[in-house]
Amino acid sequence: xxxxxEQRLDEGLVERAFTLGEIPGILWTPESASATAPVPxxxxxxxxxxxxxxxxxxxxxxxxAAADGFAAATIELPGSGDRPxxxxxxxxxxxxxxxxxAGEPVGDEIIDALVLPLVDRAVPEWQEAxxxxxxxxxxxxxxxxxxxxxxxxxxxxxxxxxxxxxxxxAGSLVPRAVFEEARRVTIPLxxxxxxxxxxxxxxxxxxxxxxxxxxxxxxxxxxxxHTGVPQFAGDAxxxxxxxxxx
Numbered sequence: 001x002x003x004x005x006e007q008r009l010d011e012g013l014v015e016r017a018f019t020l021g022e023i024p025g026i027l028w029t030p031e032s033a034s035a036t037a038p039v040p041x042x043x044x045x046x047x048x049x050x051x052x053x054x055x056x057x058x059x060x061x062x063x064x065a066a067a068d069g070f071a072a073a074t075i076e077l078p079g080s081g082d083r084p085x086x087x088x089x090x091x092x093x094x095x096x097x098x099x100x101x102a103g104e105p106v107g108d109e110i111i112d113a114l115v116l117p118l119v120d121r122a123v124p125e126w127q128e129a130x131x132x133x134x135x136x137x138x139x140x141x142x143x144x145x146x147x148x149x150x151x152x153x154x155x156x157x158x159x160x161x162x163x164x165x166x167x168x169x170a171g172s173l174v175p176r177a178v179f180e181e182a183r184r185v186t187i188p189l190x191x192x193x194x195x196x197x198x199x200x201x202x203x204x205x206x207x208x209x210x211x212x213x214x215x216x217x218x219x220x221x222x223x224x225x226h227t228g229v230p231q232f233a234g235d236a237x238x239x240x241x242x243x244x245x246x
Contacts, residue, residue: 025075028062038140045147165244170205
């Protein structure tokens with residue numbers, strides 16, 4: 001991990017950009033974090049739209065994490081931002097757009113081609129980032145995962161023992177294979193669902209929630225579209241992590 005910049009934002013938040021090989025990322029820590037007082041960590045998941053586009057929302061979530069005494073970190077997803085284009089996934093995105101514009105159902109073949117390669121590449125990168133982040137003296141764990149792509153969150157929750165709790169955003173298409181992986185997830189879960197999400201299959205989101213093997217799981221459904229998440233929904237997610245990471 002190589003830090004490329006550092007700045008102090010308002011409310012005592014330290015922001016450091018880094019690279020991990022060719023993967024860009026950002027780490028936010030409260031000023032109180034130190035080798036003698038290490039803090040837990042929340043990994044901030046996001047859709048593959050690029051860190052620069054997602055930055056305002058990510059830094060807002062990082063501010064909430066820091067206010068609760070946590071560090072937060074994110075990395076650029078494969079094929080996004082300044083990372084090399086990924087022709088197979090871009091073709092799947094084009095196929096998805098065509099199906100949606102034509103009012104046709106989005107078939108399993110398109111969903112698998114769009115999501116599964118991303119999960120297969122992104123999860124090992126998240127684990128590599130986690131190795132590097134937990135080697136920093138001011139980061140002590142435990143670790144939570146918050147956000148989407150929900151299939152990435154499911155895979156991480158199933159295979160990464162250092163993640164002890166996850167807050168998942170049910171706002172993306174889910175391959176059938178991910179439902180089977182969800183049965184292996186046993187950590188506490190807080191799942192957010194926008195009831196009228198224009199890009200989400202509501203029934204698939206409900207079925208995925210039902211598939212999770214966790215004994216502690218809660219579904220928080222609110223009216224509104226994809227970008228209409230109410231503030232109190234974020235507050236509830238923060239309370240969830242406060243319970244499980246402190």
